[in-house]
Amino acid sequence: MQIATVTPLPGQSRYAALADALRARIVAGEWPPGSALAAEQSLAADYGVALGTMRRALDLLAELGLVERVHGRGTFVRLGLGGAPMLRFFRFGHHDGEVPASRILARDTRAAPEPVARALGLGPGEPVLRLERLRSLGAQPVLLEEIWLPLPLFAALAEGDPAGWDDLLYPMFAQRCGVHVARAIDEIGFCAAAAAQAAVLGLPAGHPCARVQRRAFDLGGRCVESRRSLGDAHAFHYTVAIT
Amino acid sequence: MQIATVTPLPGQSRYAALADALRARIVAGEWPPGSALAAEQSLAADYGVALGTMRRALDLLAELGLVERVHGRGTFVRLGLGGAPMLRFFRFGHHDGEVPASRILARDTRAAPEPVARALGLGPGEPVLRLERLRSLGAQPVLLEEIWLPLPLFAALAEGDPAGWDDLLYPMFAQRCGVHVARAIDEIGFCAAAAAQAAVLGLPAGHPCARVQRRAFDLGGRCVESRRSLGDAHAFHYTVAIT
DNA sequence: AAGTGGTCTAGACCACTCT
DNA sequence: GAGTGGTCTAGACCACTTG
Numbered sequence: 001m002q003i004a005t006v007t008p009l010p011g012q013s014r015y016a017a018l019a020d021a022l023r024a025r026i027v028a029g030e031w032p033p034g035s036a037l038a039a040e041q042s043l044a045a046d047y048g049v050a051l052g053t054m055r056r057a058l059d060l061l062a063e064l065g066l067v068e069r070v071h072g073r074g075t076f077v078r079l080g081l082g083g084a085p086m087l088r089f090f091r092f093g094h095h096d097g098e099v100p101a102s103r104i105l106a107r108d109t110r111a112a113p114e115p116v117a118r119a120l121g122l123g124p125g126e127p128v129l130r131l132e133r134l135r136s137l138g139a140q141p142v143l144l145e146e147i148w149l150p151l152p153l154f155a156a157l158a159e160g161d162p163a164g165w166d167d168l169l170y171p172m173f174a175q176r177c178g179v180h181v182a183r184a185i186d187e188i189g190f191c192a193a194a195a196a197q198a199a200v201l202g203l204p205a206g207h208p209c210a211r212v213q214r215r216a217f218d219l220g221g222r223c224v225e226s227r228r229s230l231g232d233a234h235a236f237h238y239t240v241a242i243t
Numbered sequence: 244m245q246i247a248t249v250t251p252l253p254g255q256s257r258y259a260a261l262a263d264a265l266r267a268r269i270v271a272g273e274w275p276p277g278s279a280l281a282a283e284q285s286l287a288a289d290y291g292v293a294l295g296t297m298r299r300a301l302d303l304l305a306e307l308g309l310v311e312r313v314h315g316r317g318t319f320v321r322l323g324l325g326g327a328p329m330l331r332f333f334r335f336g337h338h339d340g341e342v343p344a345s346r347i348l349a350r351d352t353r354a355a356p357e358p359v360a361r362a363l364g365l366g367p368g369e370p371v372l373r374l375e376r377l378r379s380l381g382a383q384p385v386l387l388e389e390i391w392l393p394l395p396l397f398a399a400l401a402e403g404d405p406a407g408w409d410d411l412l413y414p415m416f417a418q419r420c421g422v423h424v425a426r427a428i429d430e431i432g433f434c435a436a437a438a439a440q441a442a443v444l445g446l447p448a449g450h451p452c453a454r455v456q457r458r459a460f461d462l463g464g465r466c467v468e469s470r471r472s473l474g475d476a477h478a479f480h481y482t483v484a485i486t
Numbered sequence: 487a488a489g490t491g492g493t494c495t496a497g498a499c500c501a502c503t504c505t
Numbered sequence: 506g507a508g509t510g511g512t513c514t515a516g517a518c519c520a521c522t523t524g
Contacts, residue, residue: 072502186482301491318491494519495517498514503510
């Protein structure tokens with residue numbers, strides 16, 4: 001039974017318009033992360049299009065990373081980034097695959113500094129939560145992070161003892177704040193560690209470090225995190241396929 | 244008129260088998276880089292499959308970077324990597340978009356050292372051409388490269404004056420040696436510059452450097468180049484999208 | 487105007503997953 | 506067995522490029 005319809009913008013294909021429509025419904029929360037969308041057949045009937053056209057729309061959403069298709073089960077809204085995506089940039093000895101333990105060194109609320117406000121898409125001076133976080137493998141500190149989170153959204157993290165927090169932030173963002181990180185952009189650079197930073201990492205002052213500046217986005221494309229991670233440059237290792 | 248046929252391996256789809264068949268014909272040189280394949284309609288008829296199935300096969304080859312589809316013109320075998328793919332990793336002041344001038348510092352023929360032989364997929368001790376190459380922007384040296392090329396293939400580069408060479412190697416590989424670099428894998432790390440390397444780059448000894456270890460492959464998937472590039476770590480800059 | 491790839495349809499059948 | 510996504514077909518029409 002047809003219950004909706006899409007009208008492609010001029011120059012836009014019908015499956016692209018369908019993908020936009022479905023994306024809007026996902027962002028609106030109609031299908032929460034982890035749940036299954038309606039079946040292709042059903043969606044195609046709903047919009048009054050051929051099955052193949054609806055399939056292209058869903059394939060497009062899958063390419064964009066918004067949904068995941070599983071043969072025989074359904075099409076699912078992705079849960080967001082899991083694991084420890086920062087670790088793809090580093091190799092620390094024989095701890096591969098291990099998730100570093102996490103310790104919050106500092107937490108405070110302040111007006112967003114100008115660059116942070118710009119990264120998060122906030123107005124100047126809006127309140128943000130700032131975290132300093134040290135990640136360690138065994139007894140060895142490996143990554144020092146400064147994390148900025150927009151504040152009405154992450155209010156749940158401004159209270160309670162951070163000692164009880166999980167080693168992985170993104171699953172915690174989802175559980176406690178309802179924020180699902182779907183996508184991130186990492187800018188890799190290089191710098192010398194300032195004395196204070198080096199001390200925390202157990203490195204000599206001025207030691208060469210890799211710096212990863214991350215901006216993370218939710219399903220709707222809103223920037224929900226700005227992060228700066230620092231680690232020993234000699235542990236940095238990344239592989240890129242060029243085509 | 245049907246002139247060929249494919250039989251998918253068990254568990255393989257027909258379009259995947261078609262893509263394999265077409266890839267083999269491309270690698271064999273039936274359609275040289277830059278030329279257009281036969282039209283979809285014609286290919287579909289040749290193999291006795293539906294148009295949509297052949298389209299999926301060609302789309303797959305396009306995803307793999309083997310061909311490029313151009314609406315209204317045809318499907319073309321890709322010419323290979325162009326531009327200056329190494330520069331995606333660096334930002335040197337206000338020279339963005341500029342191609343660094345290239346100077347060959349050394350060129351010799353020798354038996355492949357073990358790691359190079361392994362990277363190139365050669366037997367131990369097979370002959371290779373070794374190049375040392377300095378790339379500069381204006382008067383400033385920016386990248387120092389050590390390049391290893393398998394020798395029967397690149398014999399044309401073992402003779403003649405390298406001073407006349409182009410600033411870009413890959414187009415020259417294509418013109419002089421018939422080698423089209425289709426794909427590369429870059430491994431990024433950081434290290435301290437050895438005294439000799441630092442001197443050439445105009446940096447103090449021990450200065451932190453970004454090191455890019457590249458393996459380049461031709462259309463057939465053969466490794467045709469092993470390269471190690473070194474540049475000032477402070478000029479290193481790379482952006483990755485995580486999803 | 488002719489030839490190319492891109493979109494869309496309508497339907498059949500297959501492969502996988504769960505109950 | 507019922508329901509899901511994956512493959513394949515056969516054909517119509519559209520959009521783009523070139524002579």
